[in-house]
Amino acid sequence: MKALSPGRRAQPWRYAALLALPMLGQATSAIPSPLYSLYADKWHYPPFLTTVIFAAYGAVAVVAILVSGPLSDRYGRRPVLVAAVLLLLAGLAVFVGAAGPGYLVVARMLNGLGIGTIVVVGGAALLDVDPERAARSGTLTAIAFNVGIAVAALGTAGLAQTGFHPLVLPYLADAAIALVLLVLLLAMREPHPSAGAAPLGIPRPQVPREIRGRFVFAVIGASAAWAVLGVCFSLEPSIAADAAHVHGSFFGGVVIAAVTLAAALTQVISARHPARTVALVGDTALAVLMLAGVGGFATGNAVVIIATVALQGGAYGLAFGGSLRHLTARIPAERRGAVMSMFYLLAYGALITPTLLVGIGATVWSATAIFPVFSVLAALLCLSAVAVERAPGRRAGRLTPTQAPVAEAARMSEVD
Structure with a gap:
């Protein structure tokens, strides 16, 4: 790590504060999920609109x-993260004052x-603050994602079960945590050592020819996996209930927490195995x-469900953790932005499209009728x-001798 300039105090809390940000973000995304049935009962809208509200995210x-990565390279991580937390707070404010389903879409x-x-x-x-812990940071971030979702889902669902302002208090509690992290960000020194030096440009999503087979498998x-997750966060809680x-609403929160905590556990256990x-x-x-x-x-x-x-x-x-690790192990350094942009474009498309289709089916027929169809299609995917x-051509390609050094080949066999 870089030495501090004279007169500058260490900020050992920066790593923990930055690690808390993804937990806050995923908790914010999970809060509405146990409440969708309450919103639907309140404003009498069909299941399809629930999936539209979810897909808007x-x-x-x-x-x-x-766009955020290039912006942070050019202007620094701290101002971009401050803007992100302000956007979270704005969305939470819209949720609190929501007067119809249109407000939920905006939020x-x-x-x-x-x-x-x-x-x-x-x-x-996180990499800027402690580049030596890159692998550990990735694992901790994945855990933070899932723990944030689980805690928010259970807390919100428990509050909804009591009937004590369930459409207001979860957002206010989340906003209080966001304000604390906002203050820490404002007090934090800029983590990016070369902010302002990078040119501003958006990476064009593309995949180099040499990793296209790997990319297809991973994506x-x-x-x-994300198609399953999208339905889990939108309609599955009510279907399960x-x-x-x-x-x-509490049972729906338990469903979401069970999915995310189990995902976190398997990601931790599998981290040392070939991707x-x-x-x-998976x-x-x-x-x-x-x-x-x-x-x-x-x-x-209920127990079986x-x-x-x-x-x-x-x-x-x-499935998701292994696919992502398998892909990132071989991306050329100069093409990481472009490849990961394409990966997340397709992954988010898989999050949105099946969720909307399930919502249409649940509106035309019923959620219980369409869920088995979705399950079969997800299994086929x-x-x-x-x-x-496992195609013969792919196996033959992996067995073709390469000119990679022995040490490098041994290292890749451990992670890939």
Whole structure:
């Protein structure tokens, strides 16, 4: 790490504060999920509108992901992160004053801009503050994502179960935490050592020819995982509650927490195993568990349903985490921005599109009727990732001798 200039005090709390930002962002994204059924009952709108409200977040998050990195390279991490937290606060204010479903769309869009920015710039700032802990920072960030979601979902659902201002208090509590982090950001020195030197430009999403096979495998697996996650955060809580004949919002919060905590656990456990193997196991397991989940939901047993979604969450953690690690292990340094832009464009497309289609199906027919169809299609998408990677041509390509040094080959075999 760089030595401090004379007269400058150390800020050992910077790493913890920056690590708390993704937790705040994902908690903010999760708060509305257990409340969608309450909003729908209050304003009498169909399931499709629930998925539109959810998808609004993903649509603008893509924009933030594309532009926030170059902006922070040019103007610094701190001002961009301050703007991101202000966007979170603006979205929370709209949620508190919401007078109809249109307000929820606006609130989700504001939050999506802030969260997308935090995902990109917060991760870069962590590397700036402590580049020696790059691998550990990635693992801790993934854990922070899932823990933030789980805590917010359970807390919001528990409050909704009591009926004590559930459409106001969760947002106010989240805003209080956001204000604390905003003050810390304002007091923080700029983490990026060369802010102002980089030219301002948006990376054009593209994939180098030499990693296209790897990219296809990774993006199909990640897209399947995010498609499952999108439905889990929008309609699945109410579907699970209806299947288990449970009234109130708390059960929906438990569903979301079970998925995210299981994902965090499997990501931690699998971090030391080869990424390709983890991704293949995750894709296969998620396909099997999505099909088994149809039977689990059909039992109507609350315990069986929670166990089912927890297993699906664990498989999701393997599929997405393994796919992402498998891809990033071989991206040329000068093409990282372009490749990751393409990866997240497609991943967010997978988050949004199936969720909207499930919402249409749930409105035309019913949520319980469309959920098995979605489960089958998600399983087929997972298996297609496995088929792409296990194709004879791909295996032959991996077995072709390369000119890489022995030490480098040994290192890559450990992570890939």
